[in-house]
Amino acid sequence: MPALAAGRRHSVLLRRDGSVLACGNGRAGECEVSSWSGITSVAAGNVHAARNTGRSHTVGLRADGTVVTTGWNGDGQTDVAAWDGITAIAAGWRTTLGLRENGTVVAAGRRIEGQCAVEEWREIVWIAAGDWHSVAAHADGTAVAAGNDLRGQCDVGEWNHLTAVAAGHLHTVGLQQDGTVVATGERRTGACDVAGWNGVVAITAGSRHTVALREDGTALAVGDNDFGQCNVHEWNGLTAIAAGSAHTIGLRGDGTVIATGCNADGQCEVATWNAHR
Numbered sequence: 001m002p003a004l005a006a007g008r009r010h011s012v013l014l015r016r017d018g019s020v021l022a023c024g025n026g027r028a029g030e031c032e033v034s035s036w037s038g039i040t041s042v043a044a045g046n047v048h049a050a051r052n053t054g055r056s057h058t059v060g061l062r063a064d065g066t067v068v069t070t071g072w073n074g075d076g077q078t079d080v081a082a083w084d085g086i087t088a089i090a091a092g093w094r095t096t097l098g099l100r101e102n103g104t105v106v107a108a109g110r111r112i113e114g115q116c117a118v119e120e121w122r123e124i125v126w127i128a129a130g131d132w133h134s135v136a137a138h139a140d141g142t143a144v145a146a147g148n149d150l151r152g153q154c155d156v157g158e159w160n161h162l163t164a165v166a167a168g169h170l171h172t173v174g175l176q177q178d179g180t181v182v183a184t185g186e187r188r189t190g191a192c193d194v195a196g197w198n199g200v201v202a203i204t205a206g207s208r209h210t211v212a213l214r215e216d217g218t219a220l221a222v223g224d225n226d227f228g229q230c231n232v233h234e235w236n237g238l239t240a241i242a243a244g245s246a247h248t249i250g251l252r253g254d255g256t257v258i259a260t261g262c263n264a265d266g267q268c269e270v271a272t273w274n275a276h277r
Helices: none
Strands: 003-006 010-014 020-024 039-044 057-062 067-071 086-092 095-100 105-109 124-129 133-138 143-147 162-167 171-176 181-185 200-205 209-214 219-223 238-243 247-252 257-261
Touching: 003 247, 010 039, 010 057, 010 247, 057 086, 067 095, 086 133, 095 124, 095 133, 105 133, 133 162, 133 171, 171 200, 171 209, 181 209, 209 238, 209 247, 219 247
Parallel strands: 003 039, 003 238, 039 086, 086 124, 124 162, 162 200, 200 238
Antiparallel strands: 003 010, 010 020, 039 057, 057 067, 086 095, 095 105, 124 133, 133 143, 162 171, 171 181, 200 209, 209 219, 238 247, 247 257
16 A cells, blocks of 8 residues: 655655655665565654754565665664564654564664663554654553653553554654544644544654644644645645655645655655556
């Protein structure tokens, strides 16, 4: 199934045939995905907008449960060659997570803030990676988090009825079974202002903004809008969304891709993409 991923300065599209496209800043090799095939899911490492490294990584999940990566490996975040039995992936800043078919989680990359301390997690069905923290949803709908809790982004212990989670720079978002959304963490950016949302079927978190896909194919967004990354309210016919550090991309049902937000590195140059080709 076609899917999207967005990082600090690049965007990624998984096409229906299992091939992958990428655009944007590729100086660390994060856009070198043209040889990939048999991919079922993609993830892109994200970096807080204030950082100026310009380096990131891209992750792909193969149909056989193995994982392929490309890009920056400063903290070992692409050292995933030995992983197998993986059913889902997530990429953060200097971090990669993999969900195994038995409900456990593996991690590679930076460990200083504790974001890779996921060895004890069990019965996990969804994972997300932020800048300095990792989050997961259990099969029973509760959540667990590890890593930096500077703004309360790991305060998910009372959440329940979850079907998905997403992680940004200093905030965490959860999608509930009834289509409503909860959030915790840094509130000054507005990225946690999701209390009135409903009819949501998917969520994604950028560095300082949050985006939701509604069941009618429209999108919602809150948070930092300095680059227009939240200008998604006129989008329609969507089947997938992804939030990068300061840009947002959406996949339409006809296979085309749209983008808004920061395009300093060409990460929004997706007009020619089609997931069905």
